[in-house]
Amino acid sequence: MSTSATELMKTPLNAAHRALNAKMVDFGGWDMPVQYPAGILAEHEAVRTKAGLFDVSHMGEIRVKGPGALALVEHLTPNAVSKLALGQVHYTAFLYENGTFVDDLLVYREGEEEFLLVVNAGNSDKDFAWVQQQAKGFDCTVVNESPATGQIALQGPLAVGILQPLTKTPLDPIGYYFFTHGEVAGIKCLISRTGYTGEDGFELYCAAGDTERLWNAVLAAGKPAGLIPAGLGCRNTLRLECKMALYGHEIDDTIHALEAGLGWIVKLDKGDFIGREALLAAKAAPAPRKLVGFKTLEKRDIARDHMPVVQDGRQIGFVTSAAPSPTCGFNLGLAYVPTDLAKIGGRIQIEIRGRAVDAEIIPTPFYKRAK
Amino acid sequence: MFPADLKYTKDHEWLKPAGDGTALVGITHYAQDALGDVVFVDLPEAGAAFGQGEEFGTVESVKTVSELNMPTAGEVLEVNAALTDHPEAVNEDPYGKGWMVKIKLTGALAGDLLDAAAYEALVSAESH
Numbered sequence: 177m178s179t180s181a182t183e184l185m186k187t188p189l190n191a192a193h194r195a196l197n198a199k200m201v202d203f204g205g206w207d208m209p210v211q212y213p214a215g216i217l218a219e220h221e222a223v224r225t226k227a228g229l230f231d232v233s234h235m236g237e238i239r240v241k242g243p244g245a246l247a248l249v250e251h252l253t254p255n256a257v258s259k260l261a262l263g264q265v266h267y268t269a270f271l272y273e274n275g276t277f278v279d280d281l282l283v284y285r286e287g288e289e290e291f292l293l294v295v296n297a298g299n300s301d302k303d304f305a306w307v308q309q310q311a312k313g314f315d316c317t318v319v320n321e322s323p324a325t326g327q328i329a330l331q332g333p334l335a336v337g338i339l340q341p342l343t344k345t346p347l348d349p350i351g352y353y354f355f356t357h358g359e360v361a362g363i364k365c366l367i368s369r370t371g372y373t374g375e376d377g378f379e380l381y382c383a384a385g386d387t388e389r390l391w392n393a394v395l396a397a398g399k400p401a402g403l404i405p406a407g408l409g410c411r412n413t414l415r416l417e418c419k420m421a422l423y424g425h426e427i428d429d430t431i432h433a434l435e436a437g438l439g440w441i442v443k444l445d446k447g448d449f450i451g452r453e454a455l456l457a458a459k460a461a462p463a464p465r466k467l468v469g470f471k472t473l474e475k476r477d478i479a480r481d482h483m484p485v486v487q488d489g490r491q492i493g494f495v496t497s498a499a500p501s502p503t504c505g506f507n508l509g510l511a512y513v514p515t516d517l518a519k520i521g522g523r524i525q526i527e528i529r530g531r532a533v534d535a536e537i538i539p540t541p542f543y544k545r546a547k
Numbered sequence: 548m549f550p551a552d553l554k555y556t557k558d559h560e561w562l563k564p565a566g567d568g569t570a571l572v573g574i575t576h577y578a579q580d581a582l583g584d585v586v587f588v589d590l591p592e593a594g595a596a597f598g599q600g601e602e603f604g605t606v607e608s609v610k611t612v613s614e615l616n617m618p619t620a621g622e623v624l625e626v627n628a629a630l631t632d633h634p635e636a637v638n639e640d641p642y643g644k645g646w647m648v649k650i651k652l653t654g655a656l657a658g659d660l661l662d663a664a665a666y667e668a669l670v671s672a673e674s675h
Contacts, residue, residue, distance in 0.1 A: 199583075210583075215638075216609045217584040409583065409610055475631075476589050478607050500586045500609055529605075529612075 187233035188326050188387035196405055204298035206234045209407040216409035220502045223373050223414055227332030227398055228406030232379065233387055236300030237325045238293040238307055242316030245289045252310055253283065254433060254442040254449050260285040265353050265370060268441050270295075270306055271451030275432035275458060279303050279423055282370065284355060289316070292366075296423050310450070326387025330394055331377035331406075331414075333545075338398035339378060343367070347378070361393035372411065374418035374545055416497050417504060417543040419469060425481060425496040426467060426510060434458050435512070437467045465493065466518040469540035472507045472526070477533045479509045484527045492517075495526060504542050513537075548667055549575065550642055554618065554656070555666035561642065562618040562660065564652070572618060573646045574606065574637065577670045582608040585637040588630045590615075590647060596622040599657045603648065606637065619657040621650030 184207035193200065198209035209231065211219060222228045240248055250257045255268035264285055270278035279299040284292040295303040304320045311318045330339060336347050345358030345367060355368035366381040382390050395403065412422070419437075421427045427436050433455060434442065442455055472479055478500055485493035498509025513524055520539055525532040549555065554562040559578035563571040579585065587607040597603045597617040604615040627646050630636060637645040661669065 210610070215584045217586075413609060476587055478587065478612065480612065500607070502609070 187231055188384050189231045189391055192388055192391055203408055206297060210409045211407040212405050214404055217502050219406040220410035220413050222404050223332045223375055223406055224503055226402035227334045227338055228404055229395055230329040230406050230411060232329050233326040234297035235327055236295040236322040238304055239319045239321050240316055241290045243289055244315035245291055248311055248314040248316055249291050251449055256443040256446045263354055263356055265355055273450060275451040275454035276429045277427040278306055280421055280427055324384050325381055326384045327381045328391055329371055329379045331371045331373040331375050333376055334401050335377040338401055338403055342397050363390050372420055373414040413499050413502055416499055417501055419541040432458055435463055435465055463515050465512045466515050467510055468513055468518050468537045469510055470535040470537050472533060472535045478507045479526045479528060485511050485513055486525050486527045486532050508542055549663040551663045554660040556618045557669055558616050560618050569649060569651050571646045572648050573641055576641050579638045579641045582613060584609050585634045588634055590626045591623050593623050620654040621652050623648050624651050625649040
């Protein structure tokens with residue numbers, strides 16, 4: 177039995193994906209392309225060597241505006257919002273009082289008193305409710321712009337060359353994790369030099385009604401250079417190779433920011449924020465578990481998401497995400513393991529369909545693009 | 548749509564009897580398409596024997612893993628060694644270069660194997 181496609185939410189590009197013969201799957205209640213006919217391996221390689229184009233319109237957008245906007249966003253997130261310049265964006269999180277994750281997100285500083293928060297598709301409603309609830313007592317408005325916003329991501333070393341002919345905005349000067357407003361193919365866009373793949377590239381936000389035209393324009397412009405559409409399948413293998421977190425895997429409401437290796441987004445000295453007390457306490461105590469990267473030793477041993485990490489038949493940890501790595505050429509993954517086992521070169525065992533399989537802890541990220 | 552000279556299981560394996568008591572086994576086009584890019588095929592050694600429906604290996608794709616079940620009782624005579632370095636053959640040529648094992652039939656052919664028309668009907672029902 178499967179969910180009827182009519183019950184799933186659709187992005188503005190749904191018809192475009194089907195016209196491209198995408199294989200569609202239910203992704204957290206959204207009807208999304210997992211791959212196109214080229215396949216996950218070819219799409220992954222295209223992003224690493226040329227460029228791929230992703231539909232990420234299912235992501236959520238929340239705009240916080242007003243005299244109290246900065247204070248609210250500082251209260252909601254552990255990273256230093258006041259350090260964001262106009263036109264700058266940073267990675268951060270919404271945390272609960274106990275320091276665990278409501279979600280991870282990007283914060284865009286659109287103005288002195290205006291921030292755009294971009295959240296995960298699956299957590300959109302939860303996050304909007306969270307922000308609204310926390311906003312009581314702060315002098316600002318909180319607007320859910322998700323239904324009105326489309327987003328596509330052009331990722332790969334050829335991204336600048338593919339996009340520049342479509343816009344008068346000089347793209348090269350836009351630094352990594354900076355953004356600007358401009359027009360692409362005559363369509364008003366927020367042009368952001370960010371992405372979830374580890375390659376150079378841009379995330380383009382536009383009005384929902386403009387998304388299909390934008391998608392078609394970018395695809396056509398990039399075709400001669402080898403740009404192909406890319407689905408959620410390769411999006412996962414790309415981000416995993418770069419050790420980028422995925423909500424529900426490396427981070428969730430049972431894991432706190434420090435054990436996830438995300439201490440770098442936690443600025444304990446910036447002032448108070450939800451979860452600060454808990455993280456101060458966690459920092460002072462020895463961490464019981466740590467997120468590590470691993471590779472299995474045999475080609476046949478492919479670990480998968482959520483498999484147990486075992487020792488002498490007992491579960492001592494768990495795999496968060498794992499897959500064959502197209503770029504690295506071996507089977508890898510991330511796992512939470514007891515801190516005393518979390519040493520580079522150390523061995524752990526993963527239970528793969530009833531068999532305890534050896535894996536070696538290796539440094540992360542597994543892949544880093546050449547400068 | 549599916550080769551008429553093959554027999555099929557409802558788990559999407561195919562069986563090609565050679566007429567001399569041996570047969571080739573693989574997975575269908577429908578199965579490889581559902582799996583996506585195959586990255587590894589885990590197959591048994593020659594000499595291993597399996598009953599009908601018994602798991603004889605696994606096929607791993609980028610995003611998932613699937614069991615391989617023996618369509619009819621048999622003993623493995625030969626394993627397609629080319630799949631070790633070229634697992635993509637399963638996607639590109641599932642009935643030809645993507646063959647997985649050659650077996651010696653050790654009993655009567657399983658009675659519930661499907662012919663091409665019946666398998667096609669099964670697949671049509673599954674895709675809706």
